[in-house]
Amino acid sequence: MALIRTLLLSVLLISLFSCNDTNENIPDESEHEGHPKLILTKKGVKEIRAQLGNIPIFDNTLKEVKEDIDAEIKLGIDTPIPKDYSGGYTHDRHKRNMVVMQKAGVLYQILDNEKYAKYVKDMLMQYEDMYKTLPVHPKTRSYARGKLFWQCLNDSNWLVYVSQAYDCIYNYLTEEERNKLETNLFKPFADYISIENPQFYNRVHNHSTWGNAAVGMIGLVMDDDELIERALYGIKDLEMDKTAKDDDGGYINKDGKAGFLANIEEPFSPDGYYNEGPYYQRYAMYPFLIFAEGLHNVRPDVKIFEYKDGVLLKSINALLNLSDADGDFFPLNDGQKGMSYYTSALVTAVDISYHFGGQDPGLLSIAKLQNKVLLDDSGLAVALGIKEGLEKPFEKKSxxxxxxxxxxxxxxxxxxxxxxxxxxxxxxxxxxxxxxxxxxxxxxxxxxxxxxxxxxxxxxxxxxxxxxxxxxxxxxxxxxxxxxxxxxxxxxxxxxxxxxxxxxxxxxxxxxxxxxxxxxxxxxxxxxxxxxxxxxxxxxxxxxxxxxxxxxxxxxxxxxxxxxxxxxxxxxxxxxxxxxxxxxxxxxxxxxxxxxxxxxxxxxxxxxxxxxxxxxxxxxxxxxxxxxxxxxxxxxxxxxxxxxxxxxxxxxxxxxxxxxxxxxxxxxxxxxxxxxxxxxxxxxxxxxxxxxxxxxxxxxxxxxxxxxxxxxxxxxxxxxxxxxxxxxxxxxxxxxxxxxxxxxxxxxxxx
Missing domain, CATH: 2.70.98.70 (Beta-galactosidase; Chain A, domain 5)
Known part of the structure; x- marks a missing residue:
């Protein structure tokens, strides 16, 4: 009987830990029941799994992402020593790695396949080993040089994406592994792009928005209140050179305002127009909205989607109206022609706006044209809306x-x-x-x-x-x-x-x-x-x-x-x-x-x-x-x-x-x-x-x-x-x- 009881207990444990590594050092998920919590949520994962195979646009997106990440896993992991500007191999490889990790983390949660978690973990450990001794990037052009990239802006891009990956595999890791990553990689990384580069971080600009979101998102995953406060309000009591210029010739910190909330307050008009123009609004919308979604899920007390009379959600409607009949954004100011609402940042914007902004059926018609959704709670909402035939044309008028x-x-x-x-x-x-x-x-x-x-x-x-x-x-x-x-x-x-x-x-x-x-x-x-x-x-x-x-x-x-x-x-x-x-x-x-x-x-x-x-x-x-x-x-x-x-x-x-x-x-x-x-x-x-x-x-x-x-x-x-x-x-x-x-x-x- 004792043997039977032991076998039954083993089966039960295997069942309970089907989403986790079978390593005996992996803690019980109940110890960290809040993860995933940042963008994907535990409730959302459960609903997504229940709908799989029944939501065509979501299923097709998932299939494409899986094929993409499976191909990357076969190639193996490469985290080269940084040396290039934009377009060079090391730049593009680290940029690719951040996206791959985020997608692999999502696949782990949705498909319940630990190979994706292991892939993210192995890559993060390579970055942890590298970052401890990584010098400032060798290219000297930027006013705020990064470490993985030639500018802190791209380092911030990396941390915004990787924060999501870390959240997805948080419970897959042992406490020792988490401590190692947080102590040697994530906390130093957040400190470097903020405290060590205040000329980049502590101002109102799309660059700083990425920096604020990066520090805040990793803070939300790590339950680090100091990082979250630094993200929302900037670095306090900071003396800076107010005559210094950034890469684009703009003056830094000229009004003393900083932090994520200041970056919502200052650049956006009440109508949702972003003062740098639609090209840069498109670029900034990803950190604005993805960090906002994280705040909504983890820190609802901030009431981020209500801030400044709900301007973040208004801004999506404004941005869509700043596009021509083909969806290309008007190239006001420094705008590259051909950038359109088919970019991944606008998939994020459309899905989040639909999910949190009252489920405007006009957004579903744009989502259908984009032909992809986020693999998260908001993407599921859009997929269900399309499946149910709720879409209406998004009318662009004067x-x-x-x-x-x-x-x-x-x-x-x-x-x-x-x-x-x-x-x-x-x-x-x-x-x-x-x-x-x-x-x-x-x-x-x-x-x-x-x-x-x-x-x-x-x-x-x-x-x-x-x-x-x-x-x-x-x-x-x-x-x-x-x-x-x-x-x-x-x-x-x-x-x-x-x-x-x-x-x-x-x-x-x-x-x-x-x-x-x-x-x-x-x-x-x-x-x-x-x-x-x-x-x-x-x-x-x-x-x-x-x-x-x-x-x-x-x-x-x-x-x-x-x-x-x-x-x-x-x-x-x-x-x-x-x-x-x-x-x-x-x-x-x-x-x-x-x-x-x-x-x-x-x-x-x-x-x-x-x-x-x-x-x-x-x-x-x-x-x-x-x-x-x-x-x-x-x-x-x-x-x-x-x-x-x-x-x-x-x-x-x-x-x-x-x-x-x-x-x-x-x-x-x-x-x-x-x-x-x-x-x-x-x-x-x-x-x-x-x-x-x-x-x-x-x-x-x-x-x-x-x-x-x-x-x-x-x-x-x-x-x-x-x-x-x-x-x-x-x-x-x-x-x-x-x-x-x-x-x-x-x-x-x-x-």
Missing amino acids: INLTDGPNGTQGGVGILRNQGIEVVFKYAAQGSSHGHYDKLSYSLYERGDEVIQDYGLARFVNIEQKGGGNYLKENKTWAKQTIAHNTVTQNETSHFNAKFEIGSKYHPELHYFSSENETVQVASAIDTHAYLGTEMLRTMAVIKDEDFEKPYVLDIMRVTSNKANQYDFPYYFLGQVLQTNFEHKTPETLKPLGTKNGYQHLFLEGSAKAQSDNSKLSWLNKGKFYTLTTVTSNADNLLFTRIGANDPEFNLRREAALLLRRKNVKNTTFVSTIEAHGGYSPVTESAVNSNSSIAHLKVVLDNADYTAIVITNVDGVSKLFITANTKQGKGTKHKLTINNESYEWSGSYYFK
Whole structure:
């Protein structure tokens, strides 16, 4: 009987420890019943296991992750001594390792297979052995060098991911193994990126957000209250060099605020717009949301998803609205084109937003397009919602997103109508990633750029191009005003391209109107980009029954206390078809200027305007476009192309038509841009390839009003009037133009 009782007890113990290593030194799970608790939870694991095989998008994601990690396990573990910049082998290997460990930890929990836990454990022990004697990274470019990577930012990335892996295998490890990892790896790692690098950690910036999340997440796993407090509130009583600059030229700790909560409070507006722009918001959303989820699960007392009126969840909606019809984020400030909501960070954002933000069915439609989910509690919620057919289209309409912590520092207005999207930027500087382009815009049609914003000058993670980091042309070209579709005065950038000056000022919203489906308008004013000069820009997307598609009306009113030269570029993409002016082409290409971005523009053609309307038509991706702009015979029209003084070919060779006005104090640039017709290379047929606008005329332009008459080829005229001073929905207006009286309420008139 004793033998039978012993055998039964053995079977029972094997059953109890089926999720753990059978090593006799492994403690009973009840001793640490809170793990996993960070992102995956014990309750979530139980529900996931119960649903496996019955939730297609989750099952498919799990299958892909398993295949990926199984292949990595076969390759073996490699933790090389760090030596490379971004794009180099050691950099990419350690970056890959952090993701692999996080995924393997999740697989251990969901599949109950200890090979994944052992893999994570073995790799962590190699890192523990390495880190004890690891020097600072040999590459010296960064203001805050890491140890595994050339900058603390990437070290923080690593710890954010590895914290999740550690949580998943916590109960697989013995107490001795945990103590070894925490004493020799995790605690020193957290101290290094924070206490030993306060210039990186103790400020408001997306870099610091990653650092705060890294310290906080490992603190949550380890139940280390000091690390959690350091993550939330920064390092206390710290004297720092407030004149030091980071890698991007931004000043460090200039206001003394730091910590995760400060990084929510300062960069986000109440609407959820992130001041560095959507590209960096996308990058920062992962640490923001993954640490927030960890706080929600482990420290619900912080009420993180309620902080600042729930701005973290609001920010996801804002970010999704800052994408074009294809899901690509608008490249405001330092933004790389092609970054989209298909990136893994946005899978995290969509799933967490759905799970914690009220289960908006519109998010499910984006999750279906992403075709993957997180392998955790929030991913399960999304998978179940899709399985039950709850998704609805995520509708992107015209929207105005304020900038600044209180929503009082300008913003970004997006006008949308039947596939036409105007992105009107009147935001604040955007921290160290900001560009000097007040009141600039870009134009899209159904996901295709028509009038472009250049974005950043960088080949991210491509080692051959400056180690994958920002190129010098980012400052000499991409940040300069002439690189954008706005006014450059006297060949000098806004604020003289001085970060300290630009950070003090921002444009002001004049008005934004999107209620009318026929006419949608954004208008803003800037008085600081140039001393003594005021710029008021009003942009409208007009849906007129006499036109095939909505067209854009652009009014830029410039008033100054002295005569200036004004340059107004249109960075069109595509092939020139026709102009209504004759231009001369030089025999030898020369730069347009010597500095402030002009040194990077070749002059390819020049002309004097030959009528009161100058026209340019072009073809791009099978669609026709026409620019019509009001001109006088004193205006110069210059064809330019990016690429001068660029011996390393770091810049894209793209074109612009630049309208130049010399020696004038006050002037108004008025243009329309039409999208019309199309061309099929299959049928070789061109449809509606000509402009429908016969004439564009300014019939009134004074301090109070600007009025434009748009006449089409059939002789039908429409009048658009914008109020330059008194505006608002209830404001009443009455004026006479050419003996005709007009009365209306609101900020604009169109009929």
